[in-house]
Amino acid sequence: DIQLTQSPSTLSASIGDTVTITCRASQTILRWLAWYQQKPGKAPQLLLHRGSVLESGVSSRFSGSGSGADFTLTISSLQPDDFATYYCQHYKNYQYSFGQGTRLEMK
Amino acid sequence: EVQLVESGGGLVQPGGSLRLSCAVSGFSFSDHYMDWVRQAPGKGLEWVGRSRSRSNGYYTEYAASVTGRFTISRDESKNSLYLQMNSLKSEDTAVYYCVRVVVRWLDPWGQGTLVTVSS
Numbered sequence: 001d002i003q004l005t006q007s008p009s010t011l012s013a014s015i016g017d018t019v020t021i022t023c024r025a026s027q028t029i030l031r032w033l034a035w036y037q038q039k040p041g042k043a044p045q046l047l048l049h050r051g052s053v054l055e056s057g058v059s060s061r062f063s064g065s066g067s068g069a070d071f072t073l074t075i076s077s078l079q080p081d082d083f084a085t086y087y088c089q090h091y092k093n094y095q096y097s098f099g100q101g102t103r104l105e106m107k
Numbered sequence: 108e109v110q111l112v113e114s115g116g117g118l119v120q121p122g123g124s125l126r127l128s129c130a131v132s133g134f135s136f137s138d139h140y141m142d143w144v145r146q147a148p149g150k151g152l153e154w155v156g157r158s159r160s161r162s163n164g165y166y167t168e169y170a171a172s173v174t175g176r177f178t179i180s181r182d183e184s185k186n187s188l189y190l191q192m193n194s195l196k197s198e199d200t201a202v203y204y205c206v207r208v209v210v211r212w213l214d215p216w217g218q219g220t221l222v223t224v225s226s
Binding site for chain 1: 142144151152153154157168170204210211212213214215216217218219
């Protein structure tokens with residue numbers, strides 16, 4: 001099974017900051033990585049897929065990069081609505097792997 | 108508009124059974140893989156299982172943690188997906204999400220339904 005490790009687990013930032021979340025896979029996964037945002041009490045929402053393709057309707061302040069085993073999610077000019085938990089996800093051999101999540105909190 | 112609405116969650120005793128439903132609308136249900144994903148309280152996301160599309164015979168696949176206890180099925184006439192959960196354990200306590208599969212990612216997600224396994 002492919003393991004996904006996110007870092008950091010918790011990230012403290014302020015409105016207007018630019019932050020980066022990392023997702024590392026235990027083996028190469030090409031660009032088959034997605035990112036989700038989850039707000040408290042709500043279902044996750046797809047932000048990006050194929051590592052860097054922004055989902056329709058998602059703010060361009062979100063961007064993704066990486067390939068192989070190392071990926072990043074960058075959020076620029078943080079807004080109050082961005083404080084949430086972020087998960088990376090990969091699919092292989094009919095099963096999904098999720099990172100453990102990164103909680104983005106207001107400093 | 109694509110919508111997925113889960114129902115059927117609740118409190119059940121260990122060893123008991125529960126059936127979750129997911130009513131879908133706004134897309135061709137039979138043409139999509141559909142998954143169940145769960146999230147234990149305060150924890151991360153865990154894939155539970157899948158119903159492939161009609162062209163793939165609605166073949167089902169499950170996570171090792173639920174194999175033999177959970178069964179996924181569909182009713183095309185009702186545009187509904189189901190998760191039959193038997194022999195429930197305390198560790199099955201979670202919010203269960205119904206999700207549409209798009210290529211290799213999950214979008215959209217239903218609002219979730221809470222299952223609590225406790226005596």
